[in-house]
Amino acid sequence: MTKWWMVRAGDNNELIPEWQANKIASIGWPQLGDPRKFASREKFVEHAHSVYVDQKPGTRLSWAGQVWRYYNEVALNDRVITYSRETREYLLGTVTKAPEYRTDINALYPNVISVAWESKRIPRDLFSQRAKYSLGSTLTVFRIDDWQEEILALFHQTPAAPVNVTVQDEEAAEFNTEEFEGRAKSLIEDRVDKLDPWEMQELVAGLLQAMGYQTKVSPKGPDGGVDVLAHRDAFGFEKPIIKVQVKHRRATSGGPEVQQLVGASPHGASCLFVSTGGFTAAARTAAQHNGVKLLDLAGIVELINEWYDKMPAEKQALIPLKRIYVPM
Missing domain, CATH: 3.10.590 (ph1033 like fold)
Structure with a gap:
């Protein structure tokens, strides 16, 4: 057989x-x-x-x-x-x-x-x-x-x-806790996948807020290559300042898109590129040369598992999750 x-x-x-x-x-x-x-x-x-x-x-x-x-x-x-x-x-x-x-x-x-x-x-x-x-x-x-x-x-x-x-x-x-965790992550991936592009930007902003950043999400329409700005202080003066591009789609993100984020205002800010469709080899090369942090769908799920409890309630509502305890 x-x-x-x-x-x-x-x-x-x-x-x-x-x-x-x-x-x-x-x-x-x-x-x-x-x-x-x-x-x-x-x-x-x-x-x-x-x-x-x-x-x-x-x-x-x-x-x-x-x-x-x-x-x-x-x-x-x-x-x-x-x-x-x-x-x-x-x-x-x-x-x-x-x-x-x-x-x-x-x-x-x-x-x-x-x-x-x-x-x-x-x-x-x-x-x-x-x-x-x-x-x-x-x-x-x-x-x-x-x-x-x-x-x-x-x-x-x-x-x-x-x-x-x-x-x-x-x-x-x-019962295998590693298996349980792996399947839970798969289900979270599916929930994230169902968000629309604007909700995805809000989710990323929520994760950054959980990490202690103030955030500003670009309104719908042309964004100049930056979807989210994150900074430590309320006025946006204190570094590090992070500019984020979010691509929520099936297609992979390429090198030119990474370069566009690097060149976008504000200049000198740290760069985070989020792509639920993953990245081409050219994108990874461009990111490495320019110090850009790349985050794919699996990476987003890892951050959700780590920071979910500290996210604002309205951001948690995008992907409602429930904490449970399992035997080790």
């Missing part, structure tokens, strides 16, 4: 160009060495406990379990998907060679399978809410057999039948 797998492309999806160029998918934990040298899963887990002594026992078990099943369950002709946070799209591929331990491509991600990647991608927004919730797991490797019909339907643009979800990962059988 063909199995379906989600494999995360690094902590920040930075491995996707490398994967496409080399027709592979790879996972990390190089400190564990080659799993094939261990006679059993129990021995491999025992090894993980000795290697990652600074990590929680549950974390060690999860990491070792993912690497072990990667080698012992992923097979020829299995299907693989991964997520590009940069473009907010899923990539689909087929396994063409079983897992092997290789350090020649990337020593930090030595556990490699060969994959024939499809050129077509599937936008995340097309998936059902339940699928987005499930695929948003923070595990590096996990089974997604329940979603194969929806994935193929979207890939071929045909209606998908309703899905009955079952738990297939032994790691998912126990």
Whole structure:
């Protein structure tokens, strides 16, 4: 039976160009060495406990379990998907060679399978809410057999039948706070995504207010390249002064837009460019050369998690959230 797998492309999806160029998918934990040298899963887990002594026992078990099943369950002709946070799209591929331990491509991600990647991608927004919730797991490797019909339907643009979800990962059988947090972040991303461009500017202003800044949001209409101005004092004299451009859209923001923010008034202010659609390579290069801070959708969610309680009530109302407590 063909199995379906989600494999995360690094902590920040930075491995996707490398994967496409080399027709592979790879996972990390190089400190564990080659799993094939261990006679059993129990021995491999025992090894993980000795290697990652600074990590929680549950974390060690999860990491070792993912690497072990990667080698012992992923097979020829299995299907693989991964997520590009940069473009907010899923990539689909087929396994063409079983897992092997290789350090020649990337020593930090030595556990490699060969994959024939499809050129077509599937936008995340097309998936059902339940699928987005499930695929948003923070595990590096996990089974997604329940979603194969929806994935193929979207890939071929045909209606998908309703899905009955079952738990297939032994790691998912126990409550995992990291998993819970990851799925919560995915839901917050969806709430932020539904804001209109003007609400998005207000949200960014609210985050800056939570950090102790006074803010001024540009009115609707031409803004001269600056959507939000932030400063420490009520008059706007005290530095640092931050000028912010906010692009709330599916498309990535490019280098010329970053340059426009740098050249906008007030000159000499620090620059923050917010783009929920992500950034092109040229934009990142321009930002690095000009000292511009870039913030994508995932970064916004991180800031919301950190600063939400200190945001003004009217800004919290843009994305109502409720704090809950979970066992550790």
